[in-house]
Amino acid sequence: MTTIHQKDEDTHQHNDAHNHQGIFGPYTELVFSVTCGALLALGYLLNFVENFPAWINLSLYLMAYFFGGFFTTKEAIETISKGRFEIDFLMLVAAVGAGILGEWAEGALLLFLFSLGHSLEHYAMGRARNSISSLADLAPPTAVLLKNQKRQEIPVNELEKGDTILIKPNSKIPADALVIKGSGPVDQSPITGESIPLEKVAYQANDDFLQQPEKYLSENRIFAGSINGPSALEARVLKVAQDSTIARLIRIVKEAEKQKSPTQRFTDRFEKYFVPSILILVVVLCFAFLVIDESFSSSFYRAMAVLVAASPCALAISTPSAVLSGVARAARGGVLIKGGRPLEDLGNIESIAFDKTGTLTEGKPxxxxxxxxxxxxxxxxxxxxxxxxxxxxxxxxxxxxxxxxxxxxxxxxxxxxxxxxxxxxxxxxxxxxxxxxxxxxxxxxxxxxxxxxxxxxxxxxxxxxxxxxxxxxxxxxxxxxxDTPRAEAADVLKRLRSLGIRKMVMLTGDNQRVAETVARTIGISEVWGNLMPEDKVDAVARLDARENKVAMIGDGVNDAPAMAKSTVGIAMGAAGSDVALETADIALMGDQLSSLPFAIGLSREAKRIIKQNLWISLGMVGILIPLTILGIASIGPAVLAHEGSTLIVVFNALRLLTYQDKSEELPT
Incomplete structure (x- = not known):
């Protein structure tokens, strides 16, 4: 479960990384939970056997407590030792309280449902994280080094800049490199999302080729993790393994998980006031017997039920799970989204400013x-x-x-x-x-x-x-x-309009009449030409003031200042570009304008799912609190609904992992 006072997802990641392991490997928590349920069921059934010793039932319930509470206790101890206050601890308090009142079956049921929900949640979130971790498997572990006219297979981590490597036909490429011998198609879809293999040709490298990156063309460069076609290639390494495009992509995506979206910041502020209020309410309810005609045990039991019902687990995980799934799906599609803020902001965008050269045009005059x-x-x-x-x-x-x-x-x-x-x-x-x-x-x-x-x-x-x-x-x-317009530019702009982008503006340093000619060809109505780089920054600022939120898309180098000024900066063709990866909020790894509708559509779907999750989590808490206060719902139903809502928001978020771009099917 997530903490009720947490300020980031570190605890959640720590739990996922460490708390699954045991004698049954990653399934230990699930096995313990099922064992708890089996012992609980056996103890409950034996109640119906006449003259059956009561101590056997109690022993079964205590064993159920052990298996159901093992990982819950472990996590509670770990987080309390770090000064954090987790919902796991509150669940343990409720279970112990039920035992003190003699409601062993009720306490075992709480631990069973909580541990089952816990393990299923870990499994579901693990799927999203595995989607990111699988990126690391794209690059092969070894490379064939050519040195002194000999071939030697070495670990990829031992490659150095300038080394010459042999890439065999139909094999994975081990490093970002420059082709110096051979030619043929290379499938870059794992990195850039481009569905069609790109033809690579040799660059006549000289001794100082590492100092001349501006002279490399896309047809000369290859990236770690992409797949060679039927031709053998020789290439010189441009970046060591830890600095390759795929390595940077993985690092940035993992860091993106820690960044908070606007909705997540809202839920943090909400929890800041909500949690203390609930704790005060629980303490008050413990002494309800002083005011109404009931026993202390009844008041205490009701307070424990309210504690379980009001725990905002689903709320705390509703946004991070959607952000994680959205960022992971985008990475698989060749789009790098740097966290929850750009993911949500892009979903709210209705205006886009386009750089002309290299974005709406081929960039090859x-x-x-x-x-x-x-x-x-x-x-x-x-x-x-x-x-x-x-x-x-x-x-x-x-x-x-x-x-x-x-x-x-x-x-x-x-x-x-x-x-x-x-x-x-x-x-x-x-x-x-x-x-x-x-x-x-x-x-x-x-x-x-x-x-x-x-x-x-x-x-x-x-x-x-x-x-x-x-x-x-x-x-x-x-x-x-x-400079001719991109073949797909007109269609992409139509798809963007279908997605609700109502204003699109071309910004260019080119002559106004030239820009207007290109704009007419592709279907953009507003053109701002003759702009110096600093003029583009002012133009984006004016658009942002007028439209409230505006995205700027360009090459990530010359347009970096304008991107920084926009709500969301989007870089085209970011694979291999250090500047684009660092400056942009969102990077389209391939040189494909068609990735933009996919990114916007995914962001809008993520925004919808985040809203759904908020309604589910807040709605469940809003229903359960009065039901438990009035005694209509006990601990069992409360924890069942509590865990159910948590799983619902997680699995709802996981739908983003299967997102498909439907903008091509929309009427234009």
């Missing part, structure tokens, strides 16, 4: 236009562009370099020096003492000639991003890039 101006050739334009942009890791720079290199073929590229990045505007560098600047309109502060501005406007009107190239005071040319 392509070079579509290269228009030189008078006095320059296309080759010169592309040479300047590659020379300056190849030192930058911005997605637009990567697209320019990739597209321009293909067009240049074997043409030489000059050496650029002194690269400077101007956030949200562009870059500049020197080539042969000439200053080369590449960027959007904001970089040139309104000094663009009208005829060039008209060309930029025309390109941007078709949904492209226009970048100007300037050499000194001369305009070299114009580059056009296009």
């Amino acid at each position: 392509k070079l579509t236009h290269s228009l030189p101006f008078d006095g320059f050739t296309e080759i010169q334009l592309l040479q300047y562009a590659v020379a300056v942009e190849q030192a930058s890791d911005h997605p637009l720079a990567t697209a320019i370099v990739k597209g321009a290199t293909l067009l240049l073929k074997d043409s030489p590229v000059p050496q650029a020096e002194g690269l400077q990045s101007i956030t949200g505007k562009g870059v500049s560098a020197r080539i042969d003492q000439d200053q080369i600047r590449i960027g959007n309109q904001a970089l040139f502060e309104g000094n663009i000639p009208k005829e060039i501005l008209a060309q930029m406007t025309e390109i941007e009107g078709t949904g492209h991003t226009a970048m100007l190239v300037q050499k000194g005071d001369h305009w070299v040319g114009l580059l056009g890039l296009m």
Whole structure:
């Protein structure tokens, strides 16, 4: 059972971890409980045998007390020694009180029902925790190390950064690594939830590859716990076992269990006043015989019944069980939810702010236009562009370099020096003492000639991003890039509307006209463009003030400040990203926008179940207290209803473990 004064779930976890063990392993508590019930039943039946010695009945009841009270006493002693006051202790007091009054059968029944409920509750909560613990089994225990042209199988924990490993076909991948030889599909669904295997290709690693993570692409990286396809791969280890994505995922999910949701904080505040009130009531009821015509034993018995009836076990466990189950189900679906607060908050969200690049679009823009101006050739334009942009890791720079290199073929590229990045505007560098600047309109502060501005406007009107190239005071040319919307974006937005998301806004540093073109394609009506990173923070703050609660979804790196400002920050493609895992409240491990409706639907179902559990637990206490005070219900029925309500809320919460995303079936 849960404590009535507890401030966290530590006791509960301690109990689950230690109190099940014994001569029958994890089932010892259940075996003891059943033994208690059998002895109780035998003693009760022997009452109907004429002239049967009474001491045998008493012996059977005392043995039932031993088996039914063994784990209850053990837990009570452990928690009292730590200064905590558990419901287990109160149940023991009630059972001992029944024995003092000669109601041995009644006391044995209390211990039987309590211990049975206790063991079943541990079993049910264990299922939820096992769902998390099973994540640890995803990564294999050993890896094949390639060293000095020899293969050696070693424990995964002995792998070091930079080690080269062999991954056999159709085997589990032992570490976060970079593919350096071979290619083929890899099933990442255990980590990211992506249902389709992703094609992996080799990255030409050099000696300082560990210091160049910005150059790795998703097709170069593999994660511990994912499953290799039919091809053999060689890879170099990027992270040791304890720092791998799956290890961090497990740690964060386990830590999430300890975080309290708003509902859990409410129940804590409620118990803070409720429990002392009940204890005072119980003491008063013990002396009811002084006021009404009944014996002390009757008053004491009624007080013990009220004590059992009013114990808020179901209330204390109603929210943690739902949070644990929801977080575990989300982790299995490739969504990391960091505790009860983001789980509940996401279920209340009705507004979402989306970053554009990499979230609603592929994040892989392509070079579509290269228009030189008078006095320059296309080759010169592309040479300047590659020379300056190849030192930058911005997605637009990567697209320019990739597209321009293909067009240049074997043409030489000059050496650029002194690269400077101007956030949200562009870059500049020197080539042969000439200053080369590449960027959007904001970089040139309104000094663009009208005829060039008209060309930029025309390109941007078709949904492209226009970048100007300037050499000194001369305009070299114009580059056009296009980042296409994700194929699933329009459908995902429809599913979100079906789930009750009424407002969706696109936030982007891109040109307003470009952003509006993308928005029309996917079905977003409100677009805020030309935003610097700090402008996104202000935009989220304005949305939050207007809509009360707003979620922000982005890549978890550039959008981290805006995510921190939102009610719930959601990071896309968090697998392998340390920043995303640390900064976001919720992380979509795979680069899949379709995981968002699943996460929101799960959170809303969790919110519904938490409300149901609150009504069940509070309703049962509200019914049992007057029934026991009036003497209508005795200890037996009270403990039966008490344990029954606790099991109901736990098993109701476990329904979240089988949650399936139904948003695809909803009318759009």
